[in-house]
Amino acid sequence: MRKTIVIHVDGLTGQSYQELEDQTVLQSARPPHLDELAGHSELGRLGVPRETRPFCGEMALLALLGYDPHKWYTGPGAFEAGGLGVVLDAHDVAYLCHLVTLRGQDGWGDGKKFGAQLFMADLFGGGIGTEDARELIDAVNEQLISESIQFYLGSRHRHLMV
Known part of the structure; x- marks a missing residue:
C-alpha cells in the first residue's frame, strides 16, 4: 500500500x-x-x-x-476551538475573535463609543504578545460575567469566543 x-x-x-x-x-x-x-x-x-x-x-x-x-x-471558530483544545457542545457557536487597534480620526479619540470617529488602524492588535492578550481576555471575561459566553485565550491577536 x-x-x-x-x-x-x-x-x-x-x-x-x-x-x-x-x-x-x-x-x-x-x-x-x-x-x-x-x-x-x-x-x-x-x-x-x-x-x-x-x-x-x-x-x-x-x-x-x-x-x-x-x-x-461553519466558519473559522470551530477550527480555532479545535486548535485550542476547547470542546464544543452540539449547540455551541464558536467565533474567531481578533484583538485589533482602533484609532480616532485625530489620534486615539475618546475610545468610549464606536462610530464614524473611529477606524481600524491595525488588524493584528498592534503586534500584541500572548501574555498581554491574556490580561485583556481575562478582563473581558471578568467584566462580561456570563455563563453562556466565554472568551478563550489563543495566541497573540487571535482568540476564541464560545
Whole structure:
C-alpha cells in the first residue's frame, strides 16, 4: 500500500506584492527544505471555481479531506476551538475573535463609543504578545460575567469566543 502525505500550504501562491518585485511569497522565498521535499514529490494545486469564492484555508482543508466545504464549513471558530483544545457542545457557536487597534480620526479619540470617529488602524492588535492578550481576555471575561459566553485565550491577536 502506498502511503501519502498531503502538505497544504495556504496563501503562498496567491497575491503578488510590489515589495517582493511583483512576486508571490512562494516565488520570493528560498525554502531549501520545501525545495528538497518537492524534488521527491508529486505536486498539485487546488483550483477553486470563481462561483465558490470566498474560499478560505479551512474550506480547502475540508475539500482535501473529501468533505463538501459548502455543506460542512461553519466558519473559522470551530477550527480555532479545535486548535485550542476547547470542546464544543452540539449547540455551541464558536467565533474567531481578533484583538485589533482602533484609532480616532485625530489620534486615539475618546475610545468610549464606536462610530464614524473611529477606524481600524491595525488588524493584528498592534503586534500584541500572548501574555498581554491574556490580561485583556481575562478582563473581558471578568467584566462580561456570563455563563453562556466565554472568551478563550489563543495566541497573540487571535482568540476564541464560545
